Amino acid sequence: MEPLQTSSNRxxxxxxxxxxxFAAVGLYFVIRHFGEQLAPGVESxxxxxxxxxxxxxxxxxxxxxxxxxxxxxxxxxxxxxxxLHQPPVIGEIxxxxxxxxxxxxxISPAAFTYLLPPEAAPFLxxxxxxxxxxxxxxxxxELDLKALKKSSHTTLAIxxxxxxxxxxxxxxxxxxxxxLYAEGHVSFTAFSLFLAISMSVTAFPVLARILTDRxxxxxxxxxxxxxxxxxxxxxxxxxxxxxxxIVGAQVxxxxxxLVYVVVYIAVMFFVxxxxxxxxxxxxxxxxxxxxxxxxxxxxxxxxLSAYVTESIGIHALFGAFLFGAFMxxxxxxxxxxxxGTADVVVVMFLPAFFAFTGMRTEVGLLDSGGAxxxxxAITLVATIGKFGGSALAGRSVGLHWRxxxxxxxxxxxxxxxxxxxxxxxxxxGVISPTVFAMMVLMALTTxxxxxxxxxxxxxxxxxxxxxxxxx
Amino acid sequence: MEPLQTSSNRxxxxxxxxxxxFAAVGLYFVIRHFGEQLAPGVESxxxxxxxxxxxxxxxxxxxxxxxxxxxxxxxxxxxxxxxLHQPPVIGEIxxxxxxxxxxxxxISPAAFTYLLPPEAAPFLxxxxxxxxxxxxxxxxxELDLKALKKSSHTTLAIxxxxxxxxxxxxxxxxxxxxxLYAEGHVSFTAFSLFLAISMSVTAFPVLARILTDRxxxxxxxxxxxxxxxxxxxxxxxxxxxxxxxIVGAQVxxxxxxLVYVVVYIAVMFFVxxxxxxxxxxxxxxxxxxxxxxxxxxxxxxxxLSAYVTESIGIHALFGAFLFGAFMxxxxxxxxxxxxGTADVVVVMFLPAFFAFTGMRTEVGLLDSGGAxxxxxAITLVATIGKFGGSALAGRSVGLHWRxxxxxxxxxxxxxxxxxxxxxxxxxxGVISPTVFAMMVLMALTTxxxxxxxxxxxxxxxxxxxxxxxxx
Numbered sequence: 006m007e008p009l010q011t012s013s014n015r016x017x018x019x020x021x022x023x024x025x026x027f028a029a030v031g032l033y034f035v036i037r038h039f040g041e042q043l044a045p046g047v048e049s050x051x052x053x054x055x056x057x058x059x060x061x062x063x064x065x066x067x068x069x070x071x072x073x074x075x076x077x078x079x080x081x082x083x084x085x086x087x088x089l090h091q092p093p094v095i096g097e098i099x100x101x102x103x104x105x106x107x108x109x110x111x112i113s114p115a116a117f118t119y120l121l122p123p124e125a126a127p128f129l130x131x132x133x134x135x136x137x138x139x140x141x142x143x144x145x146x147e148l149d150l151k152a153l154k155k156s157s158h159t160t161l162a163i164x165x166x167x168x169x170x171x172x173x174x175x176x177x178x179x180x181x182x183x184x185l186y187a188e189g190h191v192s193f194t195a196f197s198l199f200l201a202i203s204m205s206v207t208a209f210p211v212l213a214r215i216l217t218d219r220x221x222x223x224x225x226x227x228x229x230x231x232x233x234x235x236x237x238x239x240x241x242x243x244x245x246x247x248x249x250x251i252v253g254a255q256v257x258x259x260x261x262x263l264v265y266v267v268v269y270i271a272v273m274f275f276v277x278x279x280x281x282x283x284x285x286x287x288x289x290x291x292x293x294x295x296x297x298x299x300x301x302x303x304x305x306x307x308x309l310s311a312y313v314t315e316s317i318g319i320h321a322l323f324g325a326f327l328f329g330a331f332m333x334x335x336x337x338x339x340x341x342x343x344x345g346t347a348d349v350v351v352v353m354f355l356p357a358f359f360a361f362t363g364m365r366t367e368v369g370l371l372d373s374g375g376a377x378x379x380x381x382a383i384t385l386v387a388t389i390g391k392f393g394g395s396a397l398a399g400r401s402v403g404l405h406w407r408x409x410x411x412x413x414x415x416x417x418x419x420x421x422x423x424x425x426x427x428x429x430x431x432x433x434g435v436i437s438p439t440v441f442a443m444m445v446l447m448a449l450t451t452x453x454x455x456x457x458x459x460x461x462x463x464x465x466x467x468x469x470x471x472x473x474x475x476x
Numbered sequence: 477m478e479p480l481q482t483s484s485n486r487x488x489x490x491x492x493x494x495x496x497x498f499a500a501v502g503l504y505f506v507i508r509h510f511g512e513q514l515a516p517g518v519e520s521x522x523x524x525x526x527x528x529x530x531x532x533x534x535x536x537x538x539x540x541x542x543x544x545x546x547x548x549x550x551x552x553x554x555x556x557x558x559x560l561h562q563p564p565v566i567g568e569i570x571x572x573x574x575x576x577x578x579x580x581x582x583i584s585p586a587a588f589t590y591l592l593p594p595e596a597a598p599f600l601x602x603x604x605x606x607x608x609x610x611x612x613x614x615x616x617x618e619l620d621l622k623a624l625k626k627s628s629h630t631t632l633a634i635x636x637x638x639x640x641x642x643x644x645x646x647x648x649x650x651x652x653x654x655x656l657y658a659e660g661h662v663s664f665t666a667f668s669l670f671l672a673i674s675m676s677v678t679a680f681p682v683l684a685r686i687l688t689d690r691x692x693x694x695x696x697x698x699x700x701x702x703x704x705x706x707x708x709x710x711x712x713x714x715x716x717x718x719x720x721x722i723v724g725a726q727v728x729x730x731x732x733x734l735v736y737v738v739v740y741i742a743v744m745f746f747v748x749x750x751x752x753x754x755x756x757x758x759x760x761x762x763x764x765x766x767x768x769x770x771x772x773x774x775x776x777x778x779x780l781s782a783y784v785t786e787s788i789g790i791h792a793l794f795g796a797f798l799f800g801a802f803m804x805x806x807x808x809x810x811x812x813x814x815x816g817t818a819d820v821v822v823v824m825f826l827p828a829f830f831a832f833t834g835m836r837t838e839v840g841l842l843d844s845g846g847a848x849x850x851x852x853a854i855t856l857v858a859t860i861g862k863f864g865g866s867a868l869a870g871r872s873v874g875l876h877w878r879x880x881x882x883x884x885x886x887x888x889x890x891x892x893x894x895x896x897x898x899x900x901x902x903x904x905g906v907i908s909p910t911v912f913a914m915m916v917l918m919a920l921t922t923x924x925x926x927x928x929x930x931x932x933x934x935x936x937x938x939x940x941x942x943x944x945x946x947x
Contacts, residue, residue: 075772076776131534182517196516302550348813437518
């Protein structure tokens with residue numbers, strides 16, 4: 006359709022137009038001439054202005070930092086994917102480390118201060134944290150509840166062994182590391198529980214990605230591994246919430262925290278879940294597209310749930326994860342959020358979290374043979390516990406050695422989940438920066454070894470470049 | 477498919493499982509017993525811990541604030557939509573005002589400090605700013621380039637009249653307001669240019685929403701109005717960039733700013749646009765889904781473009797808008813970003829911006845009859861300029877009075893765009909908080925009046941609840 010037909014001819018419009026522009030500019034200068042003789046009406050409020058100007062440059066710093074972080078994450082992720090046949094997320098984590106005191110600050114302190122200035126750090130930190138909250142919500146939303154329900158005794162045996170064994174071995178290792186690396190105010194209980202849980206984490210998203218990449222996610226092996234990882238996720242995060250509660254409860258009453266948690270879970274189960282189910286049914290019966298009101302409600306619920314768990318002393322992450330897990334997974338709304346939100350979160354917010362982690366990871370703290378020995382011990386114990394525990398459990402319930410080992414290797418990937426746990430430990434002051442750096446390197450190593458060892462065990466899969474990254 | 481079949485029987489697995497759990501708990505307590513006799517290895521670093529603990533509560537504050545903001549925006553937006561037949565965005569802006577010193581702080585200072593504590597303000601501010609940067613990118617991406625190219629002389633005449641007339645009337649009004657409300661350090665040129673531009677802004681998204689709501693977006697009237705608004709957008713933002721450049725150039729050389737801008741535009745046109753076109757062609761020829769690498773590149777470009785314009789002295793918003801406008805609008809990638817990113821931005825980030833604006837808007841500053849008179853004058857001049865200018869221009873190129881008036885009413889909507897301009901003026905210190913409050917109220921009033929007056933002029937449209945909000 007054409008815009009309105011008018012009776013005018015071109016000339017008339019053009020001359021009107023030209024006249025208007027010239028007249029306008031002329032008129033403005035006349036007005037300005039008079040105006041410049043006027044005095045302003047209010048005294049200057051210089052303080053406000055200066056503060057805001059500083060703020061403007063903060064925006065520039067944050068924009069630049071986000072651009073660099075997003076770009077480097079994708080670049081290194083792509084290199085790891087294409088040339089090392091690794092899930093891109095490992096490269097993204099490495100990119101985060103490169104931007105921190107472990108590499109960039111050593112090579113060029115000036116570039117480091119320019120790209121990630123100290124004034125921008127608190128803002129990047131909050132962006133990273135909100136990003137991880139959103140990500141944990143997505144992890145909860147993708148938690149395969151059907152796999153959990155269908156989980157056989159095989160699955161339960163493997164997954165619990167894959168938590169219990171590294172947990173116990175981790176506690177033993179704490180006996181060795183506590184007198185060496187724990188800080189004075191940290192109790193052995195807190196330190197050992199954290200170390201033990203760090204050993205027990207499995208990165209469900211990385212594991213799922215490796216399976217998809219090999220095209221074996223629907224084989225019996227793949228489905229068992231996925232179910233084990235799902236059970237692991239729930240168990241490990243429950244344990245972690247428990248530990249965070251214990252550590253936080255040094256301040257408040259532990260009993261009250263427990264009461265709060267029970268009330269919270271009850272509200273989630275008996276109020277939030279039915280309401281969400283109604284909402285989702287309403288969205289699905291409507292023939293129209295998903296409304297923004299529905300999306301908005303989901304976000305409000307997610308934010309509130311995260312706020313509540315943060316306030317009662319277990320971390321915001323659990324609230325986000327649980328809201329995602331409790332929210333019905335089917336229907337248009339969940340699908341819409343999974344696809345729409347995931348892009349922004351995975352492409353921009355998660356790399357910010359990796360960079361934030363990288364800024365806190367100082368590999369230089371491992372400055373002695375003893376420290377590297379400790380790192381080696383951590384990695385070895387983590388692998389023996391996780392790989393060994395799962396593989397033995399798999400074998401003991403009757404799997405072939407090859408399948409049992411493959412599951413063990415898959416369960417030994419820790420990826421991003423481990424970084425979330427470690428940042429929590431550092432935030433709470435339970436682990437020192439040195440132990441943090443050791444554990445970050447351990448997470449990278451154990452995740453990195455999965456793909457090549459699977460190649461050895463099962464033969465190389467056709468290298469398919471993976472488009473997306475999460476985990 | 478079922479998980480791996482195993483040769484085990486239930487009993488064996490269950491007993492193994494029970495044994496493992498009991499043994500594990502027991503073993504952990506043995507380990508703990510030994511560990512508690514150990515001394516930690518490192519002196520306490522209490523400083524770091526304290527800082528991080530404070531940080532954790534910042535996260536809780538930000539989460540709560542975002543939840544409240546998102547919820548109230550949707551609620552008031554829905555009320556305005558359902559009961560007042562207004563685009564939801566007007567209600568969202570009102571929700572933002574309600575959370576600020578204009579309402580909540582008066583009713584309950586305690587609730588205000590609890591929901592939006594001063595410590596959380598800088599973080600909300602940066603989230604709001606990044607949200608508006610993302611939103612302006614989407615506005616650029618939805619800029620109807622075809623409408624711009626097809627724009628007839630009718631369109632050009634109307635849209636330029638709809639800028640020139642309010643611009644000049646705004647400058648005249650500045651003669652009145654400068655001696656009353658300008659702050660001491662602000663030149664008349666800066667003050668008058670800002671006031672003039674604030675009068676000239678049209679909210680393309682609100683206008684488009686009103687048209688869609690009435691189902692007349694494809695009529696000749698609707699298409700003319702859309703084309704006019706698109707031309708207006710480009711003209712007004714160019715003017716504004718020019719003004720911001722002038723205001724900022726008090727510090728740096730104005731000539732250098734101009735050179736930078738020319739170089740920037742040239743790079744965007746001759747480098748970025750062809751590269752983006754190639755990228756988009758590559759994405760479209762692939763049969764697979766849009767890769768996250770492609771999305772990532774778009775984000776990096778957008779962030780860098782915003783960073784560059786912020787650094788050379790025109791605002792980050794222009795870089796985001798121009799990147800969206802220069803990026804090819806067709807193809808899977810643009811579509812994917814439009815749908816996926818828009819949700820998060822419109823549902824969560826934009827309400828944060830409205831709340832941020834609301835926190836800066838103190839209606840109580842209009843504490844005298846004179847101030848309300850000034851607000852009345854601003855609203856009257858804005859409406860006469862924008863509505864009168866467009867309607868007269870429309871009539872002069874041969875439209876019927878009814879159509880010309882309808883276009884005038886539509887062009888008089890300022891909505892969110894005006895808020896963006898005003899926040900910029902406040903940031904730069906060009907307008908005082910009092911003038912800011914007056915102008916925010918003016919923007920609300922002129923946007924609010926469009927729908928009922930269109931009802932009067934053209935008959936009430938069937939009230940259809942609008943699902944989504946933007947503008």
